[in-house]
Amino acid sequence: MSTSGNIERMFQSATAEAVEERARQRRGWNRHHSLPYTLVFLIVAYLGVFILFPIAQQFLTSFSNNVVGVDKVTWVGLRNYERLFEDEDFWFAVQVTFTYMAFVVVGAVSLGLLAALLLNRKFRGRNLARSAIAVPWAFPEISAVLVFLWMCNPTFGVMNVFARLIPGIENNLNWLSDPKLAMPLVIALSIWKAFPFTFLVILAALQAIPRETYEAAEVDGANPLQVLRHITIPEITPTLLLMAVLMSIFSFKQFTLIWLTTGGGPYGGITETLVLRIYQTAFRFFDLAYGATLGVSGFVIVLGLTLLFVYAQQRQDRARRR
Structure with missing residues (x-):
C-alpha cells in the first residue's frame, strides 16, 4: 500500500512539473513571439495616425469648400x-x-x-x-x-x-x-x-x-x-x-x-x-x-x-x- 502511494505521489509530482514546464514554455513563447507583432502594430499605428490619416484628410478637404470664415463646409465634388x-x-x-x-x-x-x-x-x-x-x-x-x-x-x-x-x-x-x-x-x-x-x-x-x-x-x-x-x-x-x-x-x-x-x-x-x-x-x-x-x-x-x-x-x- 505504501509502495502504491509513493508511486502515485511520484506520478502526481511529475505531472505537476510537466504542467509547470509547459506553462513556463508557453509564457516564454508568448513573450518571444509577441514582440514582433507589438513592433509591427506600433509601426502601423504610427503610419496610420501621422501619415495615412493626414493624407486621407487632405484628399477629403480637397473635395469641399473649406475656407476660413465659411459657416458650413459642403461637398463640392471636382x-x-x-x-x-x-x-x-x-x-x-x-x-x-x-x-x-x-x-x-x-x-x-x-x-x-x-x-x-x-x-x-x-x-x-x-x-x-x-x-x-x-x-x-x-x-x-x-x-x-x-x-x-x-x-x-x-x-x-x-x-x-x-x-x-x-x-x-x-x-x-x-x-x-x-x-x-x-x-x-x-x-x-x-x-x-x-x-x-x-x-x-x-x-x-x-x-x-x-x-x-x-x-x-x-x-x-x-x-x-x-x-x-x-x-x-x-x-x-x-x-x-x-x-x-x-x-x-x-x-x-x-x-x-x-x-x-x-x-x-x-x-x-x-x-x-x-x-x-x-x-x-x-x-x-x-x-x-x-x-x-x-x-x-x-x-x-x-x-x-x-x-x-x-x-x-x-x-x-x-x-x-x-
Whole structure:
C-alpha cells in the first residue's frame, strides 16, 4: 500500500512539473513571439495616425469648400480640381518648381560625383577636405540663410565687393530683388546646402567597389577614362539614380531656403515654387480646400517621381542580369 502511494505521489509530482514546464514554455513563447507583432502594430499605428490619416484628410478637404470664415463646409465634388487646371498661377508655380528641381538635382549630383571622385584618391589632407565639404550639409538652414542674406546685402554685402571688380559694374547690385538674379542665387544656395549629402553617399558607393576590379582593369591596360566609363560609373549608377530621386524630392519640398531668402518674389512669383504656393493659399489666404487640392497635386508629382525611380532601378537590374 505504501509502495502504491509513493508511486502515485511520484506520478502526481511529475505531472505537476510537466504542467509547470509547459506553462513556463508557453509564457516564454508568448513573450518571444509577441514582440514582433507589438513592433509591427506600433509601426502601423504610427503610419496610420501621422501619415495615412493626414493624407486621407487632405484628399477629403480637397473635395469641399473649406475656407476660413465659411459657416458650413459642403461637398463640392471636382470643382477645386477644375479650378486647378484653369489656374495660371498654379501652372507657373509648377514650371518654377521643375526649373528649380532640374538645376538643383543636376548641380548637387554632379558636384557630389566630382568631389567624390577627387577625394576618393589618396593624398595629404584628404580627411580634412572631406570634413570641410560636409560642413554645409550639417549647417542649420536658418543659419545658412542668414549668412547668405548678409553676403547679398546691397549695402555692405561681400558679393558686391567682388561684383565691382568686374568691368562695367560700378553700383551695388540688389541681388535678391533682381528678377534675373533671384532664382540663380536661390538655386546656388540650395546646391551648396545639398551637394555634401550626395558627396558622402557617392563616396561610400565608390569605396564599396572591389579593389580587384580596378586591378584587373589595370592589368588589361585600361586608361583612367576607360576605367571611369566602364567600371566606376556602371557600379555606382544605382546610387546616382537614388541621389537624383532624393534630390528631386528634397528640392520639390524645399520651403525654408526659398521663403526666407525671396519669399517667392521678387516680382510675379519668380521663385514661388508649388510648396510656397500651397502655403500662401492655405495659410495666408485661408483657402484650405484649394490649398489641399494643390497639396494633392504635389503628392501625385512626388509619387510619380518615386515610381519613375523604381522603374529605372528595375531596368538597371534587368540590364545587369543579362
